[in-house]
Amino acid sequence: xxxxxxxxxxxxxxxxxxxxxxxxxxxxxxxxxxxxxxxxxxxxxxxxxxxxxxxxxxxxxxxxxxxxxxxxxxxxxxxxxxxxxxxxxxxxxxxxxxxxxxxxxxxxxxxxxxxxxxxxxxxxxxxxxxxxxxxxxxxxxxxxxxxxxxxxxxxxxxxxxxxxxxxxxxxxxxxxxxxxxxxxxxxxxxxxxxxxxxxxxxxxxxxxxxxxxxxxxxxxxxxxxxxxxxxxxxxxxxxxxxxxxxxxxxxxxxxxxxxxxxxxxxxxxxxxxxxxxxxxxxxxxxxxxxxxxxxxxxxxxxxxxxxxxxxxxxxxxxxxxxxxxxxxxxxxxxxxxxxxxxxxxxxxxxxxxxxxxxxxxxxxxxxxxxxxxxxxxxxxxxxxxxxxxxxxxx
Numbered sequence: 428x429x430x431x432x433x434x435x436x437x438x439x440x441x442x443x444x445x446x447x448x449x450x451x452x453x454x455x456x457x458x459x460x461x462x463x464x465x466x467x468x469x470x471x472x473x474x475x476x477x478x479x480x481x482x483x484x485x486x487x488x489x490x491x492x493x494x495x496x497x498x499x500x501x502x503x504x505x506x507x508x509x510x511x512x513x514x515x516x517x518x519x520x521x522x523x524x525x526x527x528x529x530x531x532x533x534x535x536x537x538x539x540x541x542x543x544x545x546x547x548x549x550x551x552x553x554x555x556x557x558x559x560x561x562x563x564x565x566x567x568x569x570x571x572x573x574x575x576x577x578x579x580x581x582x583x584x585x586x587x588x589x590x591x592x593x594x595x596x597x598x599x600x601x602x603x604x605x606x607x608x609x610x611x612x613x614x615x616x617x618x619x620x621x622x623x624x625x626x627x628x629x630x631x632x633x634x635x636x637x638x639x640x641x642x643x644x645x646x647x648x649x650x651x652x653x654x655x656x657x658x659x660x661x662x663x664x665x666x667x668x669x670x671x672x673x674x675x676x677x678x679x680x681x682x683x684x685x686x687x688x689x690x691x692x693x694x695x696x697x698x699x700x701x702x703x704x705x706x707x708x709x710x711x712x713x714x715x716x717x718x719x720x721x722x723x724x725x726x727x728x729x730x731x732x733x734x735x736x737x738x739x740x741x742x743x744x745x746x747x748x749x750x751x752x753x754x755x756x757x758x759x760x761x762x763x764x765x766x767x768x769x770x771x772x773x774x775x776x777x778x779x780x781x782x783x784x785x786x787x788x789x790x791x792x793x794x795x796x797x798x799x800x801x802x803x804x805x806x807x808x809x810x811x812x813x814x815x816x817x818x819x820x821x
Contacts, residue, residue: 519570567623635664635741668783696734
């Protein structure tokens with residue numbers, strides 16, 4: 428299956444990724460109660476669960492609140508078999524030549540299981556802490572120049588580049604990436620400057636989980652911008668998920684997730700988000716305006732996560748069938764890649780993997796064991812003697 432849209436603009440198969448919570452995890456939002464230590468041993472559990480369940484890959488976040496995504500991906504790639512790692516390059520923080528070498532190395536080590544997330548950064552305070560003092564549009568100018576050099580290096584060209592922000596002389600990549608031309612580039616950004624970069628340089632445009640009508644509008648805008656420069660872009664979305672066996676149980680779990688969240692914590696988080704010059708973050712905050720009484724912003728789309736979490740702030744909530752249908756709604760809008768997460772990430776990876784993934788038309792088949800008595804019991808052996816009925820019937 429190719430990573431392209433059908434002629435009608437509706438993808439015929441989906442890629443579903445999970446998330447590695449390198450900035451923290453737990454049973455509740457906005458509190459240390461129920462929190463768990465996110466160390467390499469725990470991240471290994473999440474990654475291997477995603478690998479076993481058939482997720483296409485995992486996203487590793489980036490920023491000063493996170494463990495370094497390159498180091499974590501390098502540690503986990505040898506411990507998984509088919510799982511891909513979506514890791515960030517940071518224009519303005521990295522030289523494109525150094526980033527190209529890092530990319531080629533990890534792509535070879537993982538035998539082509541690397542995906543690249545291009546992150547420009549939208550928090551001026553965090554940027555200043557990293558030594559970046561460019562305004563919003565200047566950062567996207569740097570991103571465009573960075574990608575020009577970076578992609579040419581990964582294509583094994585010798586690069587001489589001298590423009591407003593970057594100067595490269597005799598730039599070369601000695602060791603080629605495993606994937607010809609380098610891994611595919613993922614990128615998100617809702618501003619005009621970001622959409623211009625996406626249209627000209629990016630393979631997959633990502634949006635955060637806005638209501639389907641808004642997502643469809645954004646896709647149409649990006650698709651038109653790409654067409655103007657004779658390019659095609661595919662589309663992905665970043666969402667949380669709360670799935671239980673019934674809709675009622677799922678909504679109860681959503682309420683439980685924010686049950687320890689007080690108004691002061693929400694206000695403090697919203698104050699931080701308001702300082703950012705990210706258009707996407709502004710759009711996320713507008714969905715709920717910090718008001719916990721109006722969080723279902725579209726059928727089964729819940730904005731409770733965004734009360735205190737930056738970036739992706741919405742979750743699909745419901746039974747497996749409900750969540751699968753909401754995913755298909757985004758698919759009909761043109762989305763072919765879903766990057767999901769849920770709290771805690773280990774347990775929710777299993778729930779979503781067991782309950783929802785089998786309901787979706789996936790780009791890659793999930794290898795599942797045949798349930799039969801001659802391969803061992805599935806489920807707890809009854810009274811130490813008898814295998815469960817479903818296994819016996821298999």
